Amino acid sequence: MSSPGTGxxxxxxxxxxxxFDPDCPTRRLLDRIGTKWTSMVVKVLAEAAPxxxxxxxxxxxxxxxxxxxxxxxxxxxxxxxxxxRRVEPExxxxxxxxxxxxxxxxxxxxxxxxxxAEHHMGEIDAFTAQQLRARATGTAR
Amino acid sequence: MSSPGTGxxxxxxxxxxxxFDPDCPTRRLLDRIGTKWTSMVVKVLAEAAPxxxxxxxxxxxxxxxxxxxxxxxxxxxxxxxxxxRRVEPExxxxxxxxxxxxxxxxxxxxxxxxxxAEHHMGEIDAFTAQQLRARATGTAR
Numbered sequence: 119m120s121s122p123g124t125g126x127x128x129x130x131x132x133x134x135x136x137x138f139d140p141d142c143p144t145r146r147l148l149d150r151i152g153t154k155w156t157s158m159v160v161k162v163l164a165e166a167a168p169x170x171x172x173x174x175x176x177x178x179x180x181x182x183x184x185x186x187x188x189x190x191x192x193x194x195x196x197x198x199x200x201x202x203r204r205v206e207p208e209x210x211x212x213x214x215x216x217x218x219x220x221x222x223x224x225x226x227x228x229x230x231x232x233x234x235a236e237h238h239m240g241e242i243d244a245f246t247a248q249q250l251r252a253r254a255t256g257t258a259r
Numbered sequence: 260m261s262s263p264g265t266g267x268x269x270x271x272x273x274x275x276x277x278x279f280d281p282d283c284p285t286r287r288l289l290d291r292i293g294t295k296w297t298s299m300v301v302k303v304l305a306e307a308a309p310x311x312x313x314x315x316x317x318x319x320x321x322x323x324x325x326x327x328x329x330x331x332x333x334x335x336x337x338x339x340x341x342x343x344r345r346v347e348p349e350x351x352x353x354x355x356x357x358x359x360x361x362x363x364x365x366x367x368x369x370x371x372x373x374x375x376a377e378h379h380m381g382e383i384d385a386f387t388a389q390q391l392r393a394r395a396t397g398t399a400r
Contacts, residue, residue: 133380133381133384134377134378134380134381135376135377135378135379135380135381136377137295137298137299137373137376137377138299138320138321138322139322140322140323142380143380143384144376144377144380145295145323146295147376147380147383148294148295148298148372148373148376149293149294149295151293151372151376152290152292152293152294152295152298152372153289153290153293154278154286154287154289154290154293157278157289157293158278158279179279180279181279181280181281182281182286197387197390198383198386198387199382199383199386199387199390200383220379220382220383223375223379224375226371227368227371227372227374227375228372230367230368230371230372231289231292231293231368231369231371231372232278232289233368234364234365234368235276235278235285235288235289235292236275236276236277236278236285237275237276238276238361238364239274239275239276239283239284239285239288240274240275240276241340241361242288242339242340242341242361243274243284245339245340246338246339246340249338249340
């Protein structure tokens with residue numbers, strides 16, 4: 119299985135998406151890569167790269183993710199060619215995951231959003247709490 | 260109404276979030292700011308800043324967004340102190356929106372993800388199509 123950006127050859131794709139075009143699939147892609155689970159899974163896999171990470175390890179390193187949600191997140195990443203899956207035919211089978219070069223390139227933009235969120239969380243939390251207090255005492259509308 | 264980052268004073272918040280802590284509200288924040296609608300609304304408001312944008316204009320500049328979805332997106336951004344809402348008491352009332360300084364600071368990280376998605380959409384689309392063809396002809400498992 120080849121992945122985007124690794125194939126080369128004459129079929130190099132130059133089409134650029136436009137998120138402001140309602141018919142462009144970039145919109146759905148943006149929602150897929152914008153979830154907290156994608157952000158965390160990509161971070162864990164990027165930190166491990168080029169080593170593979172097993173499903174059980176991934177689940178441990180993304181605390182709180184359910185088996186089902188992690189499976190769905192990985193399936194979506196594999197479908198988009200961002201993650202590669204390798205199955206060792208043992209009993210039970212060992213399943214390993216790695217980022218493709220394209221998946222690795224997603225780490226930096228996702229990290230920017232994650233770091234923004236972590237950096238400003240306290241501020242936003244304090245603001246929200248203050249608004250709730252103001253509303254409770256009738257000083258805000 | 261003050262917004263995060265504009266108040267100053269002794270209550271400066273220094274708590275940092277951690278998206279890998281299941282109890283940290285950063286996770287929910289990440290999902291709120293990770294949607295395509297947030298990304299597009301923040302871009303439109305950032306391009307207009309410091310001018311305000313009316314609800315009807317926002318809706319026109321974010322093609323395909325429903326009235327309900329745009330309302331929810333703006334409410335969420337206002338609750339987090341990223342967008343400020345101003346109502347002109349006319350009939351019908353004119354409602355204007357602007358990014359707060361904190362909201363403006365979110366434009367750059369969101370743009371990085373948006374641009375990544377637009378840049379790689381063609382590649383991902385071609386990969387997905389190729390996988391589907393391979394599956395249909397039985398050459399992929």
